Structures are given as structure tokens and as C-alpha cells.
């Protein structure tokens with residue numbers, strides 16, 4: 001599925017105002033939380049609004065339902081294993097400005113590099129040889 005990122009007036013794709021609106025403008029809704037958990041257990045991607053529904057939950061029982069849903073989904077996808085992910089950075093250029101990150105656009109001292117196809121292939125090949133997963137499709141989705 002191809003996704004496109006929309007940007008705000010600053011050119012950033014993280015829209016603080018939208019995120020804050022989604023997080024704080026609506027009350028907790030147990031029925032909606034359970035619907036989002038069910039969607040997640042169906043291995044469907046959650047959108048921003050649905051993610052906010054989960055993050056808004058404060059009722060301890062509801063939070064437990066979210067945690068149990070996460071545990072169930074983890075077991076369905078990965079089984080009873082610990083799975084390690086090795087992030088592959090294909091560039092150090094970013095249009096956002098997260099305060100904690102060295103890649104933030106306001107960091108004028110950061111060296112900006114974007115790997116070409118050949119360089120990405122060189123980075124991926126050794127990882128792929130070392131990777132041990134039951135589902136190469138999952139590996140591709142999470143690695144690249």
C-alpha cells in the first residue's frame with residue numbers, strides 16, 4: 001500500500017495541532033477503544049485518529065484490555081519469541097524538528113546524506129543473510 005505524507009505550513013509532516021486535537025478534544029470512549037483493539041487484532045493498520053483513541057484511554061480496566069490486545073497481537077504475529085529489529089537509515093535528511101533528535105532540520109551541524117539504491121542494497125544484503133524470521137514479508141516490512 002502506497003502512502004503519502006501530508007505536510008503542514010512549516011513543511012513538516014508531524015502536525016502537532018492535529019495530534020493535540022485528537023488526543024485532548026474528545027472524551028474516552030470504551031466502545032470505540034474496543035473497536036480499535038478489534039481492528040488491530042485483525043492485523044489492519046490503525047490511522048492517526050484510531051491511535052489517539054487508544055492513547056486517550058485512562059480507565060485502568062480499559063488500559064488492561066489494550067495491553068492484553070497488544071500481547072495477543074504480538075503472539076499471533078511473532079509467537080513466543082523475542083524479536084529484535086535493526087533499523088536501516090537510508091538518509092539523515094528530515095523535514096521535522098523534533099527537539100530530541102539529531103536529524104532535526106534545525107540542526108545545522110548535522111551532515112545530511114541520502115543513500116542511493118546501490119548503497120541501500122549494500123546495507124540490506126548482510127542484514128538479510130543474517131536475519132532469521134519465519135516470514136520474510138514481515139522482515140521486509142519492518143526493515144526497509
Ligand code: SF4
Pocket residue numbers: 094095096097098101102103104105
Ligand atoms: S528523524 Fe528525528 S526530527 Fe525527523 S521525524 Fe524522526 S525524530 Fe523527528
